[in-house]
Amino acid sequence: MTAIQGLAARPALRFWSQALLGSAVLAASAQVSLPMWPVPATLQTLAVLLLGALGGSRLGAAAVLLYIAEGAMGLPVFAAGTGGPAALMGPTAGFLLGFVASAWIAGQAGQGALRQALVLAAAHLVVFVPGVLWLSGFVGLERAVMAGFVLFVPGTAVKTALAFATLRALRRA
Numbered sequence: 001m002t003a004i005q006g007l008a009a010r011p012a013l014r015f016w017s018q019a020l021l022g023s024a025v026l027a028a029s030a031q032v033s034l035p036m037w038p039v040p041a042t043l044q045t046l047a048v049l050l051l052g053a054l055g056g057s058r059l060g061a062a063a064v065l066l067y068i069a070e071g072a073m074g075l076p077v078f079a080a081g082t083g084g085p086a087a088l089m090g091p092t093a094g095f096l097l098g099f100v101a102s103a104w105i106a107g108q109a110g111q112g113a114l115r116q117a118l119v120l121a122a123a124h125l126v127v128f129v130p131g132v133l134w135l136s137g138f139v140g141l142e143r144a145v146m147a148g149f150v151l152f153v154p155g156t157a158v159k160t161a162l163a164f165a166t167l168r169a170l171r172r173a
């Protein structure tokens, strides 16, 4: 039996191997970052949307949970190479939590183009709810809405469109 056959024969092993791969993709996307304070611009949400939409809700959410666990253990997987319990409790922790819900919702994208577009938009926007609420504990609500949401509206639209186009292209292939 080859290693690949071995993986296929053990669904749990295959699931967690794929989740581990997904968490590595998410870690890589976090390093593509524009260093803004208190919230950097990164490619994390694009990766989260695609993990959910392509892998499904369970796998997408599992990959994000694994990613958060890796960060909590001190691996430098969060934005701009940060990690550890302090980073997990820092100003951007709410966004990390939001990634779990986002991947789960993206996993409901289904088949039709309109449904996919709406689900991906909802999955992206949901990240900002815990993100801004948690951030407001550090900088106040008004500044959190500005620096944690308003600033990211254009990038959010672009990354949602990119996730949609990628999903459509891969589903057609």
Ligand SMILES: O=C(O)CCCC[C@@H]1SC[C@@H]2NC(=O)N[C@@H]21
Pocket: 030, 039, 040, 041, 042, 043, 044, 045, 077, 078, 079, 092, 093, 095, 096, 127, 131, 152, 155
């Ligand atoms: O510390 C981390 O690793 C989390 C960073 C969160 C960045 C958020 S996610 C939503 C919004 N879009 C971005 O490009 N950056 C912020």
